Amino acid sequence: MIHHHPDDGLLLAEAAGTLSSGHSLLVASHVEGCGHCRARLRELEAVGGAMLEQLAPAVLPSQALAETLAAIDAPPPPPAARPKAARSSRPALPDGMAWPRALRGCSATPWRWIGPGMRWSRVTVPFDAAANVFLLRIGAGKELPFHTHSQSELTQVLHGAFHDGRALFGPGDFDEADGDIHHQPKVLAAGECICLASVEGRVLFQGALARMLGSLVGM
Template sequence: MTTVRHHPTDDMLVALAAGTLPAGPAAVLACHVETCPACAERLTELEALGGALLEELPDAGLAPEALALTLAAIDAPAATRVTPSPARRARGHQLSRPELPAGAHWPRALDGCSATPWRWIGPGMRWSRLHLPQDPAANVFLLRIGAGKFLPPHTHSELELTQVLWGSFHDGRALFGPGDFDAADGDIHHQPVVQAGSECICLASVDGRVVFDSFLARTLGSLVGM
């Protein structure tokens, strides 16, 4: 059984439990929780704690606009909701998705999401753009990098969340394997290098941009929306 070594913080899990995360980061966190029993248990604890705290709050009258806002949310198009509809989930097998290596599985947390075919972005590197029905503008994608290959050195203008789905990489800070989660911001400057023996596939959500050191890498990154 794979040992998960790197996890999201409690603050991130609290935001996921409260439903306050944007769709992109929420999708990455949900994929991690799906494969990490420890974080799944912690999320359940936080959800229970949140429910208990709500029950202890004193009753308060509804604001005049509360009913209107609630009805508007109910009537909103499905694309604006955080959770795909049951019908959309049932059609998940019909959605376009890139081919994965034998033994790799599409995360259940991404049911209802489609993705583009693999596209070349450099020697041994391909990527696939994900479409989240609840937020089509979310910058979420899959990276597929060959064994021994590496991303150019870079930092981040805002926050990048990564979940390893297959294979492993080392970025000078730590080794990240299947099920591992990473959060990197402008304080992190790294160069992920895929370990020998297997390609690596990661799910990533990027707020802002990945800031590559070299001009060529920045140009390629801007073309694919990284």
């Protein structure tokens, strides 16, 4: 059962299309597995559509028709080079675990070591090289260094569970953390945990070694 969800602010931004690519990917990954948030997102999209219908008609500039006709009559531009499709490479997952459909079109590196019992994988988001999205795979009983955030971090639990001193987060749960949150996620002893994360700004770790490892991951 899912206990933690994106708040209405995030869902409204997703409905309006104003979230960054990375954060939108995280919200979409949660929504596809959460009936409650799917229904709430549809409500917010319907409200937005109703608000658009109530807007007063806008008066077009006097030259709008002439410019439109000129654009129609203009010769077509040369075809642009088609972007290379993202590779479908993905790191291995535990038996029974499936990739979120929201990651369709994304590629991810093999698992890379960042510490004892800890691995990570960089996720490439098509058409947005600046998106800072990655997977974390943390072993049973292991914990991340204590940290806070310069801006925001969204986390979607794909497998396993962790506790960060505030709450327990299990499969399907969603977390948003910012500079007001100071925590140290620790994976439960029952098994490893795999999370999808999107970071805007930086994760601010305590300790020189943790900061160095975080910079390697782009956290």
